[in-house]
Amino acid sequence: xxxxxxxxxxxxxxxxxxxxxxxxxxxxxxxxxxxxxxxxxxxxxxxxxxxxxxxxxxx
Numbered sequence: 001x002x003x004x005x006x007x008x009x010x011x012x013x014x015x016x017x018x019x020x021x022x023x024x025x026x027x028x029x030x031x032x033x034x035x036x037x038x039x040x041x042x043x044x045x046x047x048x049x050x051x052x053x054x055x056x057x058x059x
Contacts, residue, residue: 003049003051006051007051008051008052009051009052009053009054010051010052010053010054011053011054011056012053012054012055012056013056013057013058014055014056014057014058015057015058015059016057016059022034022055024036024037025037030053032053033050038050
């Protein structure tokens with residue numbers, strides 16, 4: 001799927017547990033970067049594009 005065909009943002013339900021830890025970079029199931037990592041990546045590649053993913057706790 002081409003970047004332009006992806007929705008502007010996605011919602012990803014998560015089951016937040018006590019041992020859950022959010023990191024700056026995930027490679028699977030899809031590539032995801034935190035806002036902090038996104039800012040750093042933009043400094044090294046001014047043409048990089050991102051789509052927003054909202055992590056929503058299901059409980």
